[in-house]
Amino acid sequence: MGLISPTDSIFLLAESREHPTHVGAMQLFELPPHADQQFVRNLYNDVTTYTDLKSTFRKRPADPVDSLGQIWWTEDDDVDLSHHVTLSGLPQPGRVRELLEYVSRAHSALLDRHRPLWEYHLIEGVDHNRFAVYAKLHHSLADGVAAMRLVASSLSDTVDGTSAPLWAKPPSVPVRQPKTASPATASALANYVRAAGPAALSFGKIAAGSVGRNNSALPLPAPRTMFNVPITGSRRFAAQSWPIERIREAGRKAGAGATLNDVFLAMCSGALRRYLLSHDALPARPLVAAVPVSVRSEDSDGGNAIGFALCNLGTHLPNPEDRLATIVGSMNSAKATMARQSKSQIQLMGATMQAAQLLTGALPGIGSIAPPVANLVISNVPGPKEPLYLNGARMAANYPVSIPADHNALNITAVSYAGNLDIGIVGCRTAVPGLQRMLEHLEWSLAELE
Template sequence: MAIMPVTDSMFLLAESREHPMHVGGLQLWKPPADAGPDYLAELHHRLLATEVRSLFRRRLRGPIGLGQAWRIDDDMDLEYHIRLSALPRPGRVRELLELAGRLHGSLLDRHRPLWEYHLIEGMTDGRFASYTKVHHSLLDGVSALRLLAKSLSTDPDARELLPPWGEPPASEKKGPRANGGPLAGIRGAAKAVGELAGLAPALWQTANDLFREQSASTLASPAPRSMLNVPITGARRFAADQWDMDRIRKVSKAAGATLNDVMLAMCSGALRRYLLSYDALPERPLVAGVPVSLRARKKDSGDSGNAVGLILCNLATDQADPATRLAEIHASMTRGKEFYAGMSPLQITALSALPLIPLAVGVLPGGTKVMSPRFNVLISNVPGPPRRLYWNGAELDGIYPVSIPYEGQALNITVTSYAGRLAFGLTGCRRTVPHLQRLLGYLEDSLTELEKATSGV
């Protein structure tokens, strides 16, 4: 039995029919050159015979609470978890995105291990797709993407590759990692107490910086209310597309900003156009909650669990000039990173919970009306594999993240890099974010504006 960390348990406590708490991914594949008409059915049959690693056999034990624990399910029904689906005609990307949105809107069964994998056939261009969803209490987006990458190969001729949930043969398993014995847990707890003891001064600074609008704050002004910050339903809509990284890199170099800054500026310009089209752009700039991974700081981190901090970024949507928006975004992100410098992952995680308080209050009746949002939209950037990857001869042609809208946060934007391209996944509440696909066109318009502004045109 494994005790679940409090940070992971929170995703179970916050879940309801209106608030599914799973992350997902949509992958596009080019089948091998020798694939026959029954290729996907045969692949599905082989996957059902796969041995499952213990991480993916975890199921909940006991009532939901902060003392929640995992137990291993020794009698898994793989046919429930691994499914074969088909698109309706005409089998375009549009139908694929519609299916992904519907699949993402349904809750995972808490009486089973909290994940599903769908093989999807019927695309008219000859490709096939896979959609995976896993509960955020089990894996965060970074962990899920790393597991996917580990199951793939840069060699198109490589075979006998296991899926992300596959259990390798005993001869290929690594030896157990030393954990320091029974005193390790005590030492870890003592370290945590020491880190939290130094939290009070930083907590006061954060309260001033983020909530009291001081001149040296991360933000120039608090987040305004917007049409994105409303109660949501459990139904989802999904839109996705990808852009050449070289275009983004040129803007980054010309402006002296990071690639992540340019991505945020693309989102800022797209959201500005989208809200203007509904005559709903607030006078104050929108604020983005930007998760940052702490896994590089966690030397002992494994593949499971969650390890993220949160930076509040001024998106400068009140500025019509794209170069000005990018400059303000770069400055805001720089201040946020400087604020966290020198803190431990535990301290950053604890401080990052402060802006999330309105999300917890928002699930209460009328909560979104009582408390103003600390940010208007979550925008995450999850680095992906830099080279083209293959799985038993099938070429991975695209990775699109499917994430979590929260109460009072009707839209989530998550991006993933892969093989020289940056893929945007837009996940929205089906009822409260109309015409979500329009944002894809606005993202292209925004990047074009940034290219012109930084090239002197």
């Protein structure tokens, strides 16, 4: 079908039993008024009738999957929806606790590379008259922005509107795709080649710790923390929502010229500081977060189009206003640097950082010797601004479920939706004990900023 881009192939090369590289989302829905006990079962019966799939949901690695399949896509014409779409029920009492545990287990399992790389779980029996959807898609197929576009396209913006599941192909899309690399693919590869030299040079400076050496906005390398250790394949997931206006108001009170994303990073900074202090593990130097930055064009809806900004979180500072000011300065510096680079340079730089992470995990002992480039990934993905519906059921929240990695055992990702910031935290069960307490620390951190 076509070559896999360098950025996308990294997520296939990096994957192992200990390092699943799929992303996901847990969507919480309120049952419509007067819905009967068969509502979710009927919804399952309905979505499984959509057997004409978008190309993204028919892709799988070419055979043999452990070699050629890491550089070349093939496409299945006959996809077994009964494998990909699951109807499940929570054990009673069906609290959010049970739901998060279900998603934690499902997110720990690898996707089958002999089939298209996605799953869709309908989960009934959530308390307070609710049900949930957990969907996962391999990161080689889509980044966070592309995934959010898929989610939005599968829901209706009115309570009585109609919608089709995220894998369903619109009637106007051609049935067959070209089997050879398109001119656009060839052009993209040429851009990667041209960008390789400058991107490698930039990453070399980061690895050597020379970037930001004289700039307090970005001290490098990052300190070693309890998160920068080898991880297992078992995951824990926690999630909660905060009103966007509350977060914005906290930033206005601080008066640092902060964006919503800056204040979110400051929430994470305070929470990480409090968590590490509780484990007597706060380093003297500030933590550094890798912050994904989208360079996606408006008309693209698949693959990965991201770079990374490195942000000084100021976790060594006890004053929340000082931490926020440090974050604002660091992110402004990173944005100014990216403004001088092409999209291909930004993407290849991101792929280089991901490849370095892969090398760290693949070669025993390297991770304990090489200083980490970043301590964790913190991401903020723009989502729908208005409420969305699935067969009349209102989506109450849309929590991202992302990827921890070897020597980056914790990931914090937020998605904006209908006036809230829905935050999902994913970590290795072994490396990040008591991960759910990070939710309490996030609330404490926001209150401290207020």
